Amino acid sequence: MLQGKIFDIKRFAIHDGPGIRTTIFFKGCNMKCLWCHNPEGLDESNDIFYYEEKCIRCGDCITACPEDALVMNNKTMIDRKKCSTCGACVEVCPTESLTRAGRDVHLQALMDTIKRSKIFYETSGGGVTISGGEPLFHFDFVKELAKKCKEENIHVALDTAGHIQPKRFKKIMKYFDLFLYDLKIIDEDEHIKYTGVTNRYVIQNLEELSEQGRGGEVWIRFPMIPDITYTEANIEDMIGFLSDLNSIEDIYILPFHDVEEKYKKLGRPYSLSSIDIRAPTKREIKKMKDKFSKAGFRVHIGG
């Protein structure tokens, strides 16, 4: 039986495509964007979150840990190097101050959950959104999942950053009704600098969608981060690139907000904490919106 690794299922999602949706977050990603707001989606291996404010310092987790990775020092301290993310601490924690991100799911169990909300997909024109991490990282599973949804007549959206060999992308694209397509930086060097990978595939795959006449089924999602993605040059490049493509009309601006807390709870270093980073102002968002609108796009904020 096919298994996939996910870190969350969000039922009744309203920001991940049309209507009311079930969004599946797959674990593991092939980009390492410095601003990533779902850091628990980065690695394929499990992660342990620690919410200090919920902790009642009972110490049960310390005794439960088979690796001796935990100590109580006014709060639970996790030696992440020793931790095997087995989840023994999570199991005994009475307050859910320790939780685990990452679990294996069987395709059928996932479909059962998805089908529970079918009535709402129907009333709202919703469906399933396959997200991550990078869902295409789990190519075979995601393909089967999308196929199964089709069999059930459920609309499927793919939330992807597009970093996958075009040959493979071509094989899987027919299974999706909609693409929530992340586009971050057009300049290749800059892209490598902030995401760790080239954007060649990202660009080619988007071009392929457009060439196949599926531009209308693409929603561009643009994380707006001042001085990184939100620069004069990058905006010009974006407008230039997208205008050359056929029938791509919708752009979703996702204004950056700080997620340092989340990294702390995961015990992960947050690369942006050393950089002076800030959320865009309302005026900047408006300016950005106007620019894209002027270039003929339908612009949405958030979602």
Next chain:
Amino acid sequence: MVEDLIVNGNEEIDLNEEMKKREAFISPINERIKKLRTDCVEKRVAISTERAELITEFYKQNEISRHPTSIQRALAFKHLMENVSLPIEDDQLIVGLRGTGIKEVPTYPEVCCHNEEDLEILDSREKNPYKNDKEDRKLYEKEIYSYWQRKTIREKIFNSMSQDWLDSYEAGIFTEFMEQRVPGHTAGGSRIFSKGLEDIIQEIDYAMKNIDTNDESKKKELESMKICAEAMITYAERYADKIEDVLKTEKNEKRKRELKKMCEICRRVPKKSPRTFWEALQHYWFIHVGIVTESNPWDSFNPGRLDQHLHPFYKTDMENGTLDREKAKELLEAFWLKFNSQPAPPKVGITAQESNTYNDFCKINIGGLNEDGSDAVNDLSYLILEVLNEMRTVQPNTAVLTSKKTPDNFLDRALEVVEPGFGEPPFFNHDEIIKILLRQGKSINDARTGGVSGCVETGSFGKECYILTGYFNLPKVLEVTLNNGLDPKTGKKIGISRDEPFKFEDFQDLYEAFIEQLNHFIKIKIKGNDTIERIYAENLPVPFLSLWIEDCVENALDYNRGGARYNTQYIQMVGLGTVTDSLVSLKHNVFEKERYGFEDVIEALSSDFKDREKMRQVFLNKTPKYGNDDDSADDIAVSIFDKCAEIVEDNPLTPIRKASRRIYGLPTTVHVYFGSVCGATPDGRLSGRPLSEGISPVQGMDRKGIGAVFCSVCKLDHKKSGGTLLNQKLSPDLIHNDESRKKLRDLIRGYFLMDAHHVQFNVVSAELLRKAQEDQEGFRNLMVRVAGYSDYFINLPKGLQEEIIKRTEHKDF
């Protein structure tokens, strides 16, 4: 996740601004209504002694006792309608008020009589006082109380109850609805809007010819109805005369014309049936005042499907050119304020201290289906929504009836009214309401013309006497079960005891013990109900109300004696979420995972989890909870719900009214009181804290969003109840634009397709509520959804305020 990105990350929401935004929605159509609204809203509530004086004076006459009760009651009504004062509010367009003026509330000493001490409590209590002065108190003590003492319905009830009943009542297993207010719980149907009293008198005369001439009782019933019909005509005539008096001194020409018109209307209705929109409103209102002066029925009285009833008049007047939309709205807003001018009658005794609201639960239904099954939304449905949006008063309440055929546009407009967050309007599934009524044996036409009154109570409007008899405390029954029949609070044995306590073989064994206990207490309650039904039938007929409910006249039988076409009796089940989570917790932690021993848990509960915080946290966090679409918890809720319905419905029809027995799932505010008598529960709830309300999950335990709550509660077979109440609290930024509002609409559509009954929304943040607790003055106008009604937040008792704050604030679906 992605939505994390779009919260108002860099903007602080100013709570004062939010409050101002809410207040800006209050915008009556013109200056006149604005002024009337201010006068009405700001008027403090006071006791009006007039009715008590008149009725006492009437019953003190010696010759009264020679009449049978029905005639006595009719003559008492006549005496009232001939003598009550006739207030006319400056610039109002509709006349008639219960009491001596706006928010001057009469009492009903024949039902329950206030003494000096009761009145003092009412006068001085911090929340929702009823002002009265020393003279009033002296009057009550000397004239009223001294006469009614030992004669009231309330005393008759308590004196007739068994020891079992009294013990259970004192332990807080159930409450009794009829000890201070009389059966009512009903709404008008088309009869009210199509018949004048002359038509009704003709019906009475006709019925008189058709009854057995030897049937003295029926003859007297009909006579009493006729006396009431005539008394109401007199009341309207008196008003017409009074208006003529006012006219003599009125200087303003415009007002003079209005008064002349009002005078003409009072000469026409309710004697004859109404012909115009204005006449229809005045006609209804006279009847409404009559019904709530005759007695103090629960949920006041309701105009039912107002948009349907008024539409023919509206249409004709519009076509004639005698009415335009603006004038219709002005009249509706004036009409709206009449409801708000009549707060709930005050309680006596301990309940006077606890009683939580001025809301008298009048409910106006809009939308839904027509008698022929077609969509019933019309221009007036929209107009009434606009009125609701602009007026934002505590009363009347509304109900948006939704069917598969209801246009999206109507729901979208209704959700726009929800958005500024005062809890109105709630949404009801009309398709499901019809199925409920059909299951109970109503005809398809009588089902389709039905709706909801009070909080969420389904009824066949104008044709049914559906009586709520009291709330029933499910978690308390579990507490008694776990304590082997003892009430740990009083140490009294009130339930069934087993020889060997604490020896439950498995969960099933425990569950069956709980059901056994449930059966025991429901039996006690039902036995009490039958006695009380008899007390009302014998002592408190309501001949005037009987005129308006089909087929009381035809059957020559009073409303309280089974005259109505349909008769139903309800028990309202409370705390489904708490009792479910408690049983699930025992199943999961004691019997399945074996985390704790049974006796260990009982001990922790009896010490209110003292030094057992870890255990409590496991119960709270590591245990399946109802409301998250988790079958392992929801299945228990379903079986309890089914069992409640089964036990209650298995009883034979009631002895007098021949009513079928049913359950409701609504709490009003009793979940706070019921919580106060319950010790700690195995779901992790501390002793004395409120229970869950309606069929809602335990406050804060629905962690998977509204959609999951909807999926959970839809596992219950709502058709087996007469109505279920689901509260959901939304974060204000959740439905801030058209798109998200549409998604909420589609979510509701899905919920109703799964055969749910009702949902209502509070759009308010916990921060705002906390701020309101601190700075009361600035938040006087903050209205929130409590149960099946909305109220001013700062007027709520602290326990209830905290309970509302604790409800999960959904930031997402």
